[in-house]
Amino acid sequence: MEVFEVGGAVRDSLLERPITERDWVVVGGSPAELLRLGYRQVGKDFPVFLHPQTGEEYALARTEQKVAPGYHGFSFDTSADVSLEEDLGRRDLTINAMARDQDGRLVDPYGGQNDIEARLLRHTSEAFKEDPLRILRVARFAARFKPLSFSIAPETMQLMEQMVAAREADALRPERVWQETEKALAEDRPDIYFETLRECGALAVVFPEIDALFGVPQPPRWHPEIDTGVHTLMCLRIAATLSTDTALRFAALTHDLGKAETPESILPSHTGHEKRSVQILDELCARMPIPRRHKELASIVARYHGTIHRADELRPGTVLKLIEAADGIRRPERFEALLTACEADARGRTGLEASDYPQRARLRRALKAARDIDTKPLAATAQGRELGKAIRELRLAAIGAALKT
Numbered sequence: 001m002e003v004f005e006v007g008g009a010v011r012d013s014l015l016e017r018p019i020t021e022r023d024w025v026v027v028g029g030s031p032a033e034l035l036r037l038g039y040r041q042v043g044k045d046f047p048v049f050l051h052p053q054t055g056e057e058y059a060l061a062r063t064e065q066k067v068a069p070g071y072h073g074f075s076f077d078t079s080a081d082v083s084l085e086e087d088l089g090r091r092d093l094t095i096n097a098m099a100r101d102q103d104g105r106l107v108d109p110y111g112g113q114n115d116i117e118a119r120l121l122r123h124t125s126e127a128f129k130e131d132p133l134r135i136l137r138v139a140r141f142a143a144r145f146k147p148l149s150f151s152i153a154p155e156t157m158q159l160m161e162q163m164v165a166a167r168e169a170d171a172l173r174p175e176r177v178w179q180e181t182e183k184a185l186a187e188d189r190p191d192i193y194f195e196t197l198r199e200c201g202a203l204a205v206v207f208p209e210i211d212a213l214f215g216v217p218q219p220p221r222w223h224p225e226i227d228t229g230v231h232t233l234m235c236l237r238i239a240a241t242l243s244t245d246t247a248l249r250f251a252a253l254t255h256d257l258g259k260a261e262t263p264e265s266i267l268p269s270h271t272g273h274e275k276r277s278v279q280i281l282d283e284l285c286a287r288m289p290i291p292r293r294h295k296e297l298a299s300i301v302a303r304y305h306g307t308i309h310r311a312d313e314l315r316p317g318t319v320l321k322l323i324e325a326a327d328g329i330r331r332p333e334r335f336e337a338l339l340t341a342c343e344a345d346a347r348g349r350t351g352l353e354a355s356d357y358p359q360r361a362r363l364r365r366a367l368k369a370a371r372d373i374d375t376k377p378l379a380a381t382a383q384g385r386e387l388g389k390a391i392r393e394l395r396l397a398a399i400g401a402a403l404k405t
Contacts, residue, residue: 001029003058004084004099004107011095014116015148024051024058025099027084034058047078061087064127085109089125092134093141093156097124115153121145122153132168135160136180136206139196143187152196160200169205174288177206185246185253191233194253198229209284210253212260217268225350226268228259235348242340247291251298251341252348254281255305277302297334300326301341308342311359316400319366320392328367335367362403369402370395 009022026034031047039049039058049058060078063086084099084107091097094112101107110124121141128134138160142152152160163169184193194210197203204211214229225231232253239252258276262269278299285295304322307314314322322328328335343357373394382390 001033002027002084002101004101006088006099007091007096010098010100010106011112011116014098014113022056024056025061025084025087026058027061027082027087028080029060030080031060034060062090063087064090064130090127091124092128092131092137094122094124119145119148119150120153121150121156123156123159126159128156129159129163129168132163132172133176133180135163135169135197135200135202136172136177136184139193139200139202140180140184140187142196143184143189143191143193146189146192157200160202164201164205169202172206178288178290181207182246185249186244188240189237190240190249190253191237194233194236207284209257209260209280213256216259216262218259218270219268223349224352228256231348232256234350234353235344238347238353239341239344242344243337245337247294247297248337248341250290250294251301251337252344254284254298255301255341255345257281257284257302274303274306297337297341300334300338301345304338305342305345308339308359308363309346311362314403316366316396316403319363319399319403320370320395322363323367323370329371332367332371336364339363365402365405366399369398373398 004025004027005022006025007023009019012019026049031041031049034047034049035041038052040052042048042050043059047060049060050056051058061082061084062076062078063082065075065077088097088099088107088109094110094115096112097108097110098112099107106113111122115122121138123134123138138152138156142150181193184190187193194203194207197206198211198214210229210232213232214227216228217226218228218231220226223231225234235252235255236249239249243249254277256270256273256277257280258273258278259270261276261280262271262273281295281298281302284290285298290298304325307318307322311319323335326335326338339360343360346357346359347353347355373391375391375394378387378390378394
């Protein structure tokens with residue numbers, strides 16, 4: 001029995017990136033042998049074992065055979081005669097198909113090290129096309145490694161396009177799409193994930209609401225980039241520089257969904273798109289397992305981003321209603337996320353990427369003033385509705401004063 005370190009840890013060590021987890025493959029072993037050594041078996045589709053001390057995953061070397069459509073349609077062979085090269089050959093990309101033996105020697109039968117040097121994401125074999133989930137994985141790796149100047153090999157992009165044309169991507173389940181998407185939203189360049197999916201045609205399959213934004217015009221006076229889809233990905237890129245919060249990044253991505261359904265007769269204006277955006281967002285979140293926090297923040301951003309952009313014009317009463325709509329008194333962090341997403345929207349425009357967003361500071365001051373009100377003295381003189389009314393009057397006065405500074 002031989003043990004090899006495989007996958008991401010080998011890749012990241014060559015890239016001199018931090019290694020967050022290690023995976024291992026066992027060649028020439030059996031479940032009985034690993035159990036005898038104290039490993040604990042997990043996994044339903046194929047045998048994976050947890051090391052008794054480190055808890056790291058050890059998988060028996062395996063091959064896969066496509067037996068049905070989709071990404072669940074595989075049979076596995078984990079017999080002791082499966083070689084390391086065969087196991088590595090089933091992996092998605094060459095940069096993920098490398099291993100190290102116990103003496104630290106690199107095993108690289110598919111040229112992963114050369115592709116790292118060339119900054120290429122290249123599929124390991126034609127077996128890539130058997131698993132549509134790999135389309136999303138490649139897009140996610142493109143998002144992760146864009147800051148290192150990686151690009152997708154033309155032949156790999158062509159294969160992804162062929163898979164979409166063959167409707168392999170139609171088999172992707174919403175849970176797996178969101179799982180990969182949430183990981184992609186956490187990368188340094190999440191916009192590249194969606195750009196890659198659009199290039200191969202998969203965006204129209206898994207996120208038709210976002211794909212529909214491309215080609216929709218906006219007023220050049222306010223949007224020099226004109227195209228709503230381009231603006232959306234610019235917003236996401238800016239959001240990624242402002243916050244690591246995936247809920248905030250999701251909100252930036254989905255804030256303008258309603259522009260895809262603007263009547264042609266009023267284009268390039270988009271009157272009422274905020275309400276339409278919320279409706280489309282609700283449909284998206286009903287189809288996919290979007291976390292509640294992501295959905296709630298995205299809904300608030302979609303509904304109120306136009307109002308927040310006009311912060312200089314807002315009266316104290318409107319500002320207080322805005323704070324209340326976001327539950328800002330109790331949840332100031334959500335109000336801050338709302339303002340940050342709106343800043344990403346304002347700066348996600350050609351030529352305005354580095355512009356200031358004074359609305360954020362103005363509304364921050366208003367929230368602080370409203371939250372700093374001491375309500376305890378009022379409780380001794382008023383109750384019920386009268387107490388609520390008195391508190392509201394104090395907050396309005398505090399916000400009014402804050403807006404004058």
